[in-house]
Every structure is written in structure tokens, then in C-alpha cells.
Amino acid sequence: MALKILLIDTDPERACALEEKLSESGFAEILRASDDLNLVETVERAKPDLIIIDMALPDRDALEDIRAVSAAHPIVMFAGGDDPAFAEEAIAAGVCSYNLSGVALQDVKPIMASAIALFRRYRRVEEELTAARAMLEERRLVERAKAILMQGRKMTEPEAYRWLQKKAMNENRKLAHIVAEFVERHDSDVTAGTPAGRQQP
Numbered sequence: 001m002a003l004k005i006l007l008i009d010t011d012p013e014r015a016c017a018l019e020e021k022l023s024e025s026g027f028a029e030i031l032r033a034s035d036d037l038n039l040v041e042t043v044e045r046a047k048p049d050l051i052i053i054d055m056a057l058p059d060r061d062a063l064e065d066i067r068a069v070s071a072a073h074p075i076v077m078f079a080g081g082d083d084p085a086f087a088e089e090a091i092a093a094g095v096c097s098y099n100l101s102g103v104a105l106q107d108v109k110p111i112m113a114s115a116i117a118l119f120r121r122y123r124r125v126e127e128e129l130t131a132a133r134a135m136l137e138e139r140r141l142v143e144r145a146k147a148i149l150m151q152g153r154k155m156t157e158p159e160a161y162r163w164l165q166k167k168a169m170n171e172n173r174k175l176a177h178i179v180a181e182f183v184e185r186h187d188s189d190v191t192a193g194t195p196a197g198r199q200q201p
Contacts, residue, residue, distance in 0.1 A: 003112075004029045006048035008039070010055045014101065018054055018078075021108050039065035043073060050112060054078040054101060060086070063093040070094020074119030076111060096122075134176075141179040148186050 005022060007030055009015035019030050033042050039062070043051065051073050055062070066075060070093060077090055078101045087098045097115035142164070149160035168178040 003049040003116075004031065004047070005112075006031050006033060006043065006046045006051045008033045008037075008042075008051070008053045010059075014054060018052070022052075040068050043069045048073060050116060051075045052078070053095075055080065060089065063089055066090070066095060067093040074115050076115045138176040138179070141183050142175070145179040145182045145186075148183070 007015060007019055007022070009018065009032075015032060019032065022030050031046050031048065033046070051069070053062070053066070053075065055078070066077075069075070074096045075094060076097045076099070077095045078099050079086070079090075080101050082100060090098050096118045097111055099111060142161070145164055146157055146160040149155045149163060150157060153160075155163065164175060164178055164182070167182075168175045171178070
């Protein structure tokens with residue numbers, strides 16, 4: 001796999017062993033980092049495709065740092081102890097795969113692959129959710145802008161929509177930007193005492 005992996009471990013000897021496992025599994029580039037470094041800064045500098053964190057004991061303080069980088073990077077965690085509560089917290093912080101330390105060599109590659117696949121799936125879901133929210137907000141603003149025009153300029157609903165579309169075409173801008181700006185200006189005018197719907201075309 002042509003991946004850049006950032007490996008963070010609390011135990012240098014175990015880090016060497018895991019790095020050897022990853023190298024034997026065919027991963028392209030492995031960067032080692034000490035666990036006492038700032039995780040956010042280290043990730044920004046390294047720009048890894050995958051982050052592996054191996055710790056002998058569960059460290060809840062580390063979860064906040066993990067939360068800060070997990071939105072942009074898949075994270076695999078290995079822990080020395082079986083702590084279901086901590087595993088749940090780690091997953092909630094954005095860890096894609098939680099495992100006990102000492103996995104067999106043949107298990108390393110599928111763990112990495114499944115973590116990356118799960119991360120990509122989460123990213124797609126987040127992107128779709130963001131797009132859906134943006135679409136709903138645009139529709140809400142379009143309805144609001146039409147209502148302002150219908151009240152202030154005595155337009156019918158089709159006339160108000162055509163007015164907004166024409167304004168977007170004339171200014172070579174997206175309708176979403178036009179209606180957002182129109183509603184914002186209207187709200188400012190209302191605050192300033194200007195009659196509703198009297199913005200210039």
C-alpha cells in the first residue's frame with residue numbers, strides 16, 4: 001500500500017516492532033513520532049494518510065488530541081489493556097479501529113485497510129449531510145426572499161422567483177448567494193427602518 005503512516009508509540013521498543021511489521025506488510029513510508037509531541041502540530045507537518053497510536057495504558061487525555069485530528073485522518077489505535085469503556089470513548093473521539101497490542105503480522109494489513117475504508121465511508125456520509133443541510137438552508141432562504149418580495153413589491157410567488165433568478169443571471173452569480181445576500185440586506189434594512197422588500201434590483 002502506497003501510504004504515509006504516522007506511528008506514535010509510548011514504548012520505543014514496541015514502536016520498532018510495529019514499524020517492522022508495517023514495513024514487512026508493504027507500507028510505503030512510516031514516520032515515527034514520540035507520544036510527548038503535540039499531536040495536532042505533528043500531523044499538520046507530516047500530513048499522513050493514516051495515524052497509528054499504540055499505548056501501553058489507556059490515556060484519556062490523548063483522546064482530546066485525537067478528536068482534533070480525526071476528522072481529516074483515519075486513526076488506528078492499539079492499547080495494552082482490554083478496557084471496553086475506553087474503547088468506546090476512543091471510537092467516539094474518531095478512532096476508526098481499536099485493537100489490543102501484539103496483533104499478528106498477517107492481521108496488520110486488513111486492520112489498516114478496514115480503518116481507511118471506514119474513514120472514507122464516514123467522510124462520504126458527512127459530505128452528503130453537509131450538502132443536504134446546505135440545500136435545505138438555500139430553500140429556506142429562497143422561500144424567505146420570495147415572501148419579502150411578495151409582501152414588499154406585491155409580486156406573485158412565480159414573479160418573485162423569476163425576479164431572483166433574473167438577478168442571479170444578470171450578476172452571473174449562484175441563486176444561493178443572491179437569496180442569502182438579499183435576505184441579509186432586508187434584515188439590515190428592517191433594523192434600520194427601511195420599508196420591507198425595497199432593495200434595488
